[in-house]
Amino acid sequence: MASADTTTASSANGHSADGAGIPVDNPATGEVIAHVPDLGAEAVADLARRGRAAQPGWLALGFEGRSRVLLRMQKWCMDNAGRIVDTIVSETGKTHEDALLSEVSYAGGAFGFWAKEAAGYLGDEKVKTSSVFVKGRKLVVRYEPLGLIGVIGPWNYPLTNSFGDCIPALAAGNAVILKPSEQTPLTSLLMAQGLHECGLPEDVFQVATGRAETGAALVDQVDMVMFTGSTATGKAVMERAARTLTPVSLELGGKDPMIVLRDAELERAANAAVYYSMQNSGQTCISVERCYVEEPVHDAFVAKVTEKVRAIRQGDPSGGAGSVEVGAMTFAPQVDLVEAHVEDARRKGARILTGGRRGAGRGLFYEPTVLADVDHSMTCMTEETFGPTLPIMKVRDAEEALRLANDSPYGLSGSVFSKDVVRGEQIARRLQAGSVCVNDAMIFYEALELPMGGWKASGLGSRHGADGIRKYTARQSVLVSRRHPKRDIHMFPYRKRTSRMLGRMLRFLYGRGDRG
Ligand code: NDP
Numbered sequence: 001m002a003s004a005d006t007t008t009a010s011s012a013n014g015h016s017a018d019g020a021g022i023p024v025d026n027p028a029t030g031e032v033i034a035h036v037p038d039l040g041a042e043a044v045a046d047l048a049r050r051g052r053a054a055q056p057g058w059l060a061l062g063f064e065g066r067s068r069v070l071l072r073m074q075k076w077c078m079d080n081a082g083r084i085v086d087t088i089v090s091e092t093g094k095t096h097e098d099a100l101l102s103e104v105s106y107a108g109g110a111f112g113f114w115a116k117e118a119a120g121y122l123g124d125e126k127v128k129t130s131s132v133f134v135k136g137r138k139l140v141v142r143y144e145p146l147g148l149i150g151v152i153g154p155w156n157y158p159l160t161n162s163f164g165d166c167i168p169a170l171a172a173g174n175a176v177i178l179k180p181s182e183q184t185p186l187t188s189l190l191m192a193q194g195l196h197e198c199g200l201p202e203d204v205f206q207v208a209t210g211r212a213e214t215g216a217a218l219v220d221q222v223d224m225v226m227f228t229g230s231t232a233t234g235k236a237v238m239e240r241a242a243r244t245l246t247p248v249s250l251e252l253g254g255k256d257p258m259i260v261l262r263d264a265e266l267e268r269a270a271n272a273a274v275y276y277s278m279q280n281s282g283q284t285c286i287s288v289e290r291c292y293v294e295e296p297v298h299d300a301f302v303a304k305v306t307e308k309v310r311a312i313r314q315g316d317p318s319g320g321a322g323s324v325e326v327g328a329m330t331f332a333p334q335v336d337l338v339e340a341h342v343e344d345a346r347r348k349g350a351r352i353l354t355g356g357r358r359g360a361g362r363g364l365f366y367e368p369t370v371l372a373d374v375d376h377s378m379t380c381m382t383e384e385t386f387g388p389t390l391p392i393m394k395v396r397d398a399e400e401a402l403r404l405a406n407d408s409p410y411g412l413s414g415s416v417f418s419k420d421v422v423r424g425e426q427i428a429r430r431l432q433a434g435s436v437c438v439n440d441a442m443i444f445y446e447a448l449e450l451p452m453g454g455w456k457a458s459g460l461g462s463r464h465g466a467d468g469i470r471k472y473t474a475r476q477s478v479l480v481s482r483r484h485p486k487r488d489i490h491m492f493p494y495r496k497r498t499s500r501m502l503g504r505m506l507r508f509l510y511g512r513g514d515r516g
Contacts, residue, residue, distance in 0.1 A: 022182050022209065027093035028316040028328040030362030036185045036209040041217040044177070047206045048221035051148045051175035054203035059145060059173035063119035066171055072198035074111035077104060084190060088158060091184045093328025093364060095317040098280045103159040106446075107191075110167045113448040114469065118171035121469045132509065133490065138480040143473035145173035146247075150222035152215045152237065153188075154229045155181035155330050156283040156386075161251070163191045165226045166205065168469040175204045179218050181229075183331055185209045216240055224472060227251070228285075231410075231457045238460075249461035249471050252454055253384045254412030255289045257405035258441060259427065260301055261398055262294040264417035268439065270304035272417070276441040277390040278312060278368050281329045282338075285458075286413045286435070286442050290374075290381050291392045292401035298394040302372055305390065306353045312368045314359070314388075326388055329364040338366045338387030341380040345391065350374045355388070376407060384410070398427055406432045411455030415441040432456065 021035040039047075058066065077084065081104050088099040127139040149169040153162025158180060166176045180188040188207045195205050208214050212233075219225050219240045227237045228251040241248045258276075260269045277288040293301050317327035329335050335358055342356055351372045359365025371391040374381050380391045395401045405414060414431040416438050418424035424438040434453045435444050444450055445464075453462025461471055489498060 027364040039210040044217040050203040055175035058204045067115040070111045070115035076194045077107045091186045092330045095327040096321045106160040114168045114171040121466045140478040146223040148222045149174045149176045150218040151178045151226045155183035158184040158187035161228045169472045172472045179208045179215045182211045250459045252459045254285045255410040256413045258288045258291045259401040259416045260293040261418040262296045263419045269417040274308045278388045282388040292395045309368045310354045341385045345378040345380045409457040412458040
């Protein structure tokens with residue numbers, strides 16, 4: 001099953017209510033809210049056959065025809081925003097605001113963006129050549145959709161980071177199979193239903209619910225894999241894809257540093273540090289994971305941050321808008337990991353200024369936590385925590401902050417806070433990360449024109465911008481000879497006189513050392 005229109009034993013948005021399959025929990029309450037099918041390799045192969053059969057018809061609609069469907073879906077997302085928010089909140093435990101502002105809003109922007117920009121990014125590009133051998137010919141670079149794209153997504157943003165990558169793949173003219181995390185499949189099924197209602201042809205978008213094995217089976221079936229998740233699983237996906245030489249794009253983990261310089265506007269820096277480390281319970285790949293603060297402002301900054309974190313209301317987000325700032329965590333083993341990082345830091349001498357305990361009851365909660373007196377012997381500063389924690393380290397100067405910020409296997413994003421924006425930018429440019437901000441963090445994700453991708457162990461390739469859609473295509477170079485002699489000078493037969501003349505020409509063109 002799993003395409004929205006071909007559900008079996010299912011409720012309206014495609015998940016079975018009969019107790020069979022994979023249980024989906026509400027992490028804030030521990031209650032099982034649905035079951036979804038666990039698709040095996042044969043079922044995935046069947047989805048792939050259907051996707052491949054449907055793709056040429058979708059491609060034939062052209063950019064304009066596809067845009068119409070995507071724009072209808074943009075409106076559908078706004079008309080159904082409440083329903084989407086409720087679904088996301090129920091399967092992730094995140095707050096109403098996190099679901100609305102970081103997910104529904106992203107979908108609204110992305111459907112409009114790709115509907116409008118796909119033709120421009122994928123249109124034929126005329127190329128001029130510097131080669132005398134080719135002058136006069138028409139040269140064009142063009143993009144052909146790859147066919148069937150497999151998107152494998154994580155649980156932290158079921159819409160933005162799972163379904164979101166399907167939008168440009170569809171805009172390019174591909175069929176797509178999305179394998180959402182087994183923790184959070186319901187949002188993907190709801191989006192499939194929306195696309196169906198908006199007129200997307202049958203089987204162009206399908207959802208393969210299941211576990212790791214379903215994801216692995218999908219890698220075997222598709223023409224390209226867009227994977228978002230942990231670095232360890234990203235490596236496994238790439239290894240598997242290598243067997244069939246299937247291209248991959250990987251958006252992986254991060255340990256994003258924030259640097260606060262002595263001349264920073266401390267109130268803004270503290271607000272940003274708190275929001276961008278605690279939002280979504282800290283379960284954001286580009287969240288602030290660690291903070292380096294110059295000595296003269298360290299204590300004042302720590303005091304401000306601690307006060308603000310103490311004021312955070314955490315709890316079951318089912319109260320709706322404005323009820324809590326931080327909701328539940330989504331994945332039980334993640335709570336264990338956060339606890340392990342905090343305990344490791346505590347044992348090695350860190351001070352826990354607020355928080356530092358998991359929540360009681362059945363829901364998955366860990367208190368918003370501020371750690372001081374931390375260093376790089378502690379896992380909270382070197383490994384991805386992916387939870388509501390903010391470790392803050394005192395540094396002598398900006399150079400020490402940079403050295404420590406770059407002392408990481410990851411390189412997803414980073415930020416620098418300073419009133420001197422010129423110096424702030426100079427320092428930000430020296431961060432080894434795919435996206436950097438000055439006096440901001442994370443918000444670059446909203447600029448769909450900006451490529452977003454990791455350096456080092458944080459990924460391969462990128463989403464957004466031109467590469468965010470071209471990666472779903474095969475590039476073709478076209479050369480057309482319109483006016484030509486019967487035989488070009490370089491063709492057979494070789495003659496001494498012609499070769500000498502060509503040699504002189506080469507020396508004239510490239511032998512003078514000043515012409516490049
Ligand atoms: P995982 O790597 O555990 O899982 C990601 C997806 O891969 C899930 O759908 C999972 O299925 C599936 N999967 C697991 N094993 C395999 C396999 N062998 N072959 C194919 N698919 C497989 O990541 P999480 O879901 O735990 O997500 C959290 C991670 O994602 C964090 O490290 C975070 O930093 C990263 N992330 C990166 C982002 C970026 O843009 N760079 C954005 C968001 C998150 P199942 O869940 O059913 O096991």
